[in-house]
Amino acid sequence: MNIGQAAQVSGVSAKMIRYYESIGLVPPAGRRDSGYRDYGSADLHRLSFIRRARGLGFSVERIRLLLELWGDTHRSNTEVKAIALTHIDELEERARQLQEMADNLRTLAQACDGDGRPNCPIIQGLEAGGEPACDSARPARH
C-alpha cells in the first residue's frame, strides 16, 4: 500500500507519516523497487494509534512512550494510567488558562457599550492595566 492510501486509511497525512518516520516514531517503511514506501496492516495500526493519541492532545514525545508501552506485553497499566492522568492535568490546566483569559477579557468587554463612541474600557484596560491579564501567561516581574 502506497503512502497516500496509508494516509487515507490511517487519517495521518502523507507529510506527517514521512515526518514520523524521520523522527523515529514509526519504523522506516518498507520500500518497493521503485523507492516508494510500502505499508502493511501493522503500519496502519500504528499510524492510527498515533492519530488517536494526537487527537487526545498527546505530544509526539509522549506518544513515543505510549508506543513503547503498547509494544511491551509485560507492561503495567499503572504506567499508562500515570501518563494519562498527567496529560489530563496538563490539558485541563491549559484549558483553565484560556478560559481565565476569556473571562478577564469578557469583564472588560462587558464594560464597553460598543455604541460607536470613542470611549472604550477595553482599550483602557489594556492601557492602564489593573493587571487583568492571566498571571501564568505573563513574564515574571521584579
Place this chain on the structure above:
Amino acid sequence: MNIGQAAQVSGVSAKMIRYYESIGLVPPAGRRDSGYRDYGSADLHRLSFIRRARGLGFSVERIRLLLELWGDTHRSNTEVKAIALTHIDELEERARQLQEMADNLRTLAQACDGDGRPNCPIIQGLEAGGEPACDSARPARH
C-alpha cells in the same frame, strides 16, 4: 532608559522588545551614540499595552490592530469590542477543545484500574478507537 530596564518596567523581555521592533509592532527605538536603544515613557506605555494584550492571549497580529485603534482618537469602540468578542470566542473554543480531549481521556482512564496488570483500556482505546478523540483535532476522514 536601556532595553534591560525597559524590559523590567514593561514586563516584556529584551529579546521580545527587539523582536517586536523587528516586525514593526513597536517603532524603531531611539539610539544613543553608542548604538544602545533608548526608551521613554511612551515606549514603555506601548510595551505594557502589548504585554497586557499578550496576557489576554491576543496574537501579535491582533495586537497590531488594537494598537492602531488605540492610537486613533476617532476610533469607534464598536470595532474594539468586535475584536474582543471574536477573541473571546476563539479562546473559549480552544478551551472547549482541550477540555473535550481531557474528558475523553478521562473516560478511558476511569476504565483503567491502574492495578499493575497488563490489561489497559487506555491503550486499547488508542489502539482500537471507537473514535474517542476530539473531532476538531482530527484530520478529515471519508
Place this chain on the structure above:
DNA sequence: CCTGCACCTTCCCATCATGGGAAGGTCAAC
C-alpha cells in the same frame, strides 16, 4: 589609567507539529 563586570549589539539556531512547494522519478490508464 586599567580591569572587571554587567550590559548592550547583531546574528544564527531551536522549539513543535504541520503544511507548501519545487524538481524530478514512477505508475497506470488510455
Place this chain on the structure above:
DNA sequence: GTTGACCTTCCCATGATGGGAAGGTGCAGG
C-alpha cells in the same frame, strides 16, 4: 507513448519565544 496522478527528497514557513556566541559599551573600584 503520452498524460495525469502519484511518489521521492529537500528546503522553507509558521508563532512567539528563548539560548547563545562574538564583539562593543559603560561604569565603578582600584
